[in-house]
Amino acid sequence: MSSDPWGRVDESGTVYVRTADGEVVVGSWQAGSPDEALAYYERKYEGLVVEIGLLERRVKTTDLSAKDATTAIGHLRGQVDEHHAVGDLDALRKRLDALVATVDARREERKAHRARQSDESRHAKEALVTEAEELAQSDQWRAAGERLRALVDTWKGLPRLDRKSDDELWHRFSHARSAFSKRRKAHFASLDAQREDARRTKERLVAEAESLSGSRDWGATSARYRELMTAWKAAGRAQREAEDDLWNRFRGAQDVFFGARGEVFAERDAEQADNLKLKEELAAEAERLVPVRDLKSARAAFRGINERWEAIGHVPRDARPKVEGRMQAVERALQESEETEWRRTNPEARARAEGLTGQLQAAVDKLRGQIDTARASGNNARADKLTQELEGRQALLDQAQKGLQEFGG
Template identity: 85%
Template structure:
């Protein structure tokens, strides 16, 4: 018989292992010595020790799933419980029990981690849905579209939730994207329609502008071009491929007209500047007739000056009031001289003036006599009243005498 601390071989070749529950039969050995039998089953034990050690390391250092770890533990436990090895089997059972606890703890930890990840993924997807629903109402088409595409990429990188939650959130997310796409499509369809209408409108404006480009009706045509420009601005932009070409044609037609007008106006300005010099010379000649001496010769001279004035064309508009005012001043002086001459030489007017003067002189003489009589009688109040009346008649008489002098009286 042979033995070691954990087992023995009896006379029949039966091998035993010692456990806390007593000796357990390991097997029988008839092929060699008892020492060889123990050595064989001790090697079996060492094999179990190595396998358990490897499993412990895998559990601690790899992402071995709890299910696979438990299967491996159960397989090793069956080997330990079969008692086909000689060694401290109770210690191996203890290590396997501890390993079960470790695996279960890892299972719970991973379960909690998955729950956290699921909560984080749910929160992240809910945030994506909320942002997508807000973007669905945006009119910032380019920026919002790019952001929605980025949100899709972010969504794809997040873990899936339970099917119902994931499907519900994806439905909201997808609906928001569809709503934005629908609004954007409608917007650009409307924009295309507006640009097409703008193109048709601007083509009409270009056609009219080109038709007016050779007009010489300067004022009305320039006004019409201003109206066409206002209509152009109000029409909005046409499609990019048409807008620049239409604008170049429209602007080109205006340039042709305004260049021609500028050329004509430049010639006109030069002519009117020369006319102004001539009229200023005539105004200076007319002003030399003042003051009026010989009315007849002054009138004839002014008539000659005025005929030459009328033969001269237009002068610049801003200079017209001043130079015409100088001529009008001379004309008014001649008219006033004519009126004075007429009053002086009109027989009827002279007769009326002499008659009025005579009447006023008689009234003044009469009032003077009445005042002397009243004062002689001591009636000073009456005399004062008559004196005031006399002063009024005397003023009228002085004025009448002055008028009479104009007739050479």
């Protein structure tokens, strides 16, 4: 008979293994010595130790699924329970039990992780749906379209939820994208229609502009071209290729007309520049009449100058206010001289001025007497009040006397 701490072989060749529940038959050995039998079954035990060790490392260091790990543990436990090895089988069962606990804990961790991941994915997809629904109402067609495409890529990268929840969110998301696409399509269809209307309108404007390009009615045609330009801007833009061609024709017609007008105006400007020199000479001649010494001769001289002025013709528009202002200043000086002379020689006006001055002088003298009387009687309040009234009457008297002096007395 042969034995070791974990097993023995009896005289009949039966091999036993020692467990916590007592000895258990491992098998029968007839092929050699008892030591060889124990060595054979000990090697089987060592094989189990190696396999359990490998499984422990896989569970701890790889992403082995709980299902596959449980299957492997069951396979090894079956080998251990069959008692076909000699060694500390109870220790192997404890290691397998510990491994089961590890796998169960790992399963719960992964379950919790999937739950967190699902919750995060739900929140992320709900946020994508909310943003997509907001973008569906946007009129920023390019930016919103690009953002919606980016949201689709983000959606594809998120984990799926349960089928019902995922389908409901995707339906809202897809509906928002479809609504935006429908609005964008309608907008650009409307825009195309507007551009077609603009093209037809601008073709009519171009036709009229080209028909006017040979006109020599400078004022009316210039005004009409301004109206055509206002109508052009109000028409909106046509399709790009049509817009450029129509604009070149429209602008070209204007260039023909305004080019011809410019040549005519250049000749006119040269003539008006000569007119300006003549009128400046007349203005200087008129200015020598001021100050007026002999009103009658000055007025006659000014009429002669003015007749020559009217015969000269137009001057440049920007120079007109200055040169005409010089003549108007001389005319005002003559008018003021006439008014002064009229006032000086008008007997009725002189009589009215003298009468007003006399009345004011009498009123001033009376107030002065009243003030002296009030002071003498000690009534200073009345004297002060009369003094204020005197100041006003005296101012009127001074003004009347000044006007009387204009009559030479």
